[in-house]
Amino acid sequence: MRTLFARLSAALLLVVTIIGGGFFLVEQVSTRLYYEEITQRLNASIAMYVTGEMQLIEDGAVNQEALTLLAQRAMIINPTVEVYLIDTQGQILGHAMPPESIQSERVALEPVHKLIGGETEMPLRGTDPRNTERQKIFSAHPVMHNEVLQGYLYAILGGQKYDELADSVRGSYVQKLSLGALVAIVLAAFLVGLLVFGLLTRRLTGLTADVQRFTDSGFDPEMVEALAANSSYRGKQDEIGQLREAFSGMANKIREQFEGLKETDRLRRELVSNVSHDLRTPLASMHGYVETLLLKNDTLSEEERLRYLEITRKHSLRLRQLIGDLFELSKLDSTSIKPTLETFSLAELLQDVTQEFELQAEQKGIDIEVRAGGNASMVHADIGLMQRVLENLIRNAVRYTPLGGTISISLDRKPGCVAVAVEDTGCGIAEHELDRIFDRFYRSEQGEEGRSSSAGLGLAIVKRILDLHGSRITVNSIVNQGTRFEFDIPARAA
Numbered sequence: 160m161r162t163l164f165a166r167l168s169a170a171l172l173l174v175v176t177i178i179g180g181g182f183f184l185v186e187q188v189s190t191r192l193y194y195e196e197i198t199q200r201l202n203a204s205i206a207m208y209v210t211g212e213m214q215l216i217e218d219g220a221v222n223q224e225a226l227t228l229l230a231q232r233a234m235i236i237n238p239t240v241e242v243y244l245i246d247t248q249g250q251i252l253g254h255a256m257p258p259e260s261i262q263s264e265r266v267a268l269e270p271v272h273k274l275i276g277g278e279t280e281m282p283l284r285g286t287d288p289r290n291t292e293r294q295k296i297f298s299a300h301p302v303m304h305n306e307v308l309q310g311y312l313y314a315i316l317g318g319q320k321y322d323e324l325a326d327s328v329r330g331s332y333v334q335k336l337s338l339g340a341l342v343a344i345v346l347a348a349f350l351v352g353l354l355v356f357g358l359l360t361r362r363l364t365g366l367t368a369d370v371q372r373f374t375d376s377g378f379d380p381e382m383v384e385a386l387a388a389n390s391s392y393r394g395k396q397d398e399i400g401q402l403r404e405a406f407s408g409m410a411n412k413i414r415e416q417f418e419g420l421k422e423t424d425r426l427r428r429e430l431v432s433n434v435s436h437d438l439r440t441p442l443a444s445m446h447g448y449v450e451t452l453l454l455k456n457d458t459l460s461e462e463e464r465l466r467y468l469e470i471t472r473k474h475s476l477r478l479r480q481l482i483g484d485l486f487e488l489s490k491l492d493s494t495s496i497k498p499t500l501e502t503f504s505l506a507e508l509l510q511d512v513t514q515e516f517e518l519q520a521e522q523k524g525i526d527i528e529v530r531a532g533g534n535a536s537m538v539h540a541d542i543g544l545m546q547r548v549l550e551n552l553i554r555n556a557v558r559y560t561p562l563g564g565t566i567s568i569s570l571d572r573k574p575g576c577v578a579v580a581v582e583d584t585g586c587g588i589a590e591h592e593l594d595r596i597f598d599r600f601y602r603s604e605q606g607e608e609g610r611s612s613s614a615g616l617g618l619a620i621v622k623r624i625l626d627l628h629g630s631r632i633t634v635n636s637i638v639n640q641g642t643r644f645e646f647d648i649p650a651r652a653a
Contacts, residue, residue, distance in 0.1 A: 164360045171352040179345035183338070195282035198316055199296040203274070203281075205240065206300035206312045209233055215244055216302050216309035221253045230255035233314065241315040243288060247308060251288060263288045266313055271299045275311075287315055362399045366406065373410055441474035441481075481616070498541035498627050505538045505545070505570055505577055505648065506531030512549045513568065516557055524562045527553075530569040538577050538648040544624045545648065551617040552581040552644055559642070560585035576650050582643040588636040596634065597622040 209232075213225040221244060230242040234255075244253040249268045254261070263286060270285040274297070284294035298314040448467045452459070459467070513527055520527050538545075549568075556566045564584040571578040588596060597618050625632050625646055636642040 162360075163363065164356055167356045167360070168353055171356065172349055175345050175348045175352070179341055183341055186337075186341075192282060195284075195296045195317070199281045199283065199298070202237065202240075202298050202314075202316050204298070204300075205233065205237075205316075206298040206314045209242065209314070210300050210302055210312045214304065215312065216252070216304055223253050226253045227255045237316075239317050241289070243313040243315070244302070244310060245313050246310040252310060254288070256289065260289050262291050268311075270297070271311055271313065274299050275301065285313070285315075289315075359399070362403075366399070366403055370406065441478045444474045445471050445478075496627070498544060500539055500541060502537060502539050502651070503542050504536055505579070506536040508542060508546060509536075509549060509568060509570065512546060512553060515550070516553050519557055520566070523557070523560070523564075525557060525560050526565045528565065528567045530567070536570045536572070536577050537650060539651050540628055540648050541624075544627070548621050548624050548646075549579075549581075551621050555617055556581060556583040556585065556642075559583065572650075573647065576647040578645065578647050580643060580645045582641060584641040587638040587640055587642055588634070589638055590636075593634055593636065597632075 209229045213222065213229060215222050215226055215229075226242070226244055233240045233242055241256060242254065243251055243266065245251050245266050249266045249271075251261070251264050251266060266286045266288065270279075270283055273279040274283055274285075282296050285297045285299075287293055287295040296316045298316060300312050302309045302312055448471045452464065452467055456464070509529060509531060513529055516527065553566065553568070560566060560583045566584075567580075567582045569578075569580045569582075571580075622632055628648065630646050630648060632644060632646040634642065634644050
């Protein structure tokens with residue numbers, strides 16, 4: 160009884176048994192009522208015929224001889240008829256039955272009046288003087304003398320003789336045949352139900368097996384593809400088919416999430432490895448120079464002491480930038496940061512950002528060119544995050560552009576957006592690296608000076624910020640010729 164098919168089969172067997180038993184009882188009762196109604200309608204006038212033969216009561220005296228004779232004639236015609244003569248109060252005045260078989264001396268008159276008045280539906284039952292526990296169908300007619308009601312002739316149509324005959328044929332061939340036919344119908348209904356349940360539960364059993372195999376496989380991608388390719392469920396859009404489709408979608412989602420968790424775990428391990436390496440280097444340098452200052456402070460010249468402090472400061476700034484970038488990227492990856500969108504001039508913001516790098520660019524002899532469209536550069540974005548994007552891109556351009564190079568920044572108005580391009584004449588990026596430059600901690604193999612001062616998080620932060628704005632950044636680069644980054648910013652509120 161642990162399977163659905165077994166439970167449905169047991170429930171079906173119980174239901175068909177109850178229905179079959181109920182049908183048998185209803186059939187027995189309806190057959191009896193049908194027989195009684197037919198019998199009562201056919202013999203409703205028998206009492207009238209009997210009273211018309213002879214005068215049964217004269218001046219209150221019962222003609223017992225006439226009653227006995229008429230009762231015998233009636234019983235010859237129908238052996239189940241029992242004739243009684245009752246007065247106007249229902250008291251039995253005479254009958255042709257053995258005196259010891261009479262159990263009641265009175266007959267209820269209400270059914271008699273209904274039958275005589277014709278105001279009732281048949282079968283109508285009345286008192287059976289020979290069996291007080293049951294009522295029987297009857298025929299009745301008033302007995303008159305000189306137009307005065309003397310009593311009633313009361314004839315039971317299914318007397319004791321009928322009960323004896325009914326008991327004797329209760330196990331007859333016909334009844335056995337009826338019962339056998341009913342049992343056969345119940346069994347046939349049960350077998351048909353088993354067939355239907357088997358067809359329905361077969362698909363559920365198959366789906367359960369698929370779920371079990373998917374669970375046991377450890378969310379194997381090949382198992383998901385095999386489940387999706389299962390042709391036994393195709394084209395069936397009933398509830399089971401929809402359940403199968405829902406499970407297939409759920410399996411794909413679980414697989415994707417499982418693969419995502421594996422990728423997240425890989426990135427976490429890579430992050431820990433990269434962070435530990437990038438933190439260890441400046442910390443080790445800072446520790447070494449601080450120890451040198453402590454141990455040789457008295458022997459160091461003022462110039463050497465300042466040089467050591469400057470190197471320590473440089474590594475502390477690099478460490479602070481790395482930690483800041485890590486926290487910023489962590490917040491961008493979570494749901495804690497949502498862009499605060501506003502309309503502002505991207506040209507003005509770009510002018511402010513480029514001023515931050517003018518001194519550094521002059522030291523390297525780099526020329527920064529800005530081409531902006533003024534009012535045509537109005538955008539709808541988060542001004543703080545856009546400033547971060549421009550800073551990271553320009554900083555990278557300055558870092559990887561050699562002495563005497565050029566950095567060009569342009570803003571072009573397009574339908575619904577403003578296109579931004581940051582181009583430099585630096586060392587460029589190899590083609591096989593272009594797909595990875597937006598990964599965390601990835602640093603290009605080109606430009607050794609830039610690699611030494613970069614943590615590899617700047618472009619990852621840029622891409623995440625633009626993703627939050629629904630924008631996509633692209634890159635084109637040629638080694639030893641330069642690199643060009645391009646992206647679009649919405650010009651108005653959506």
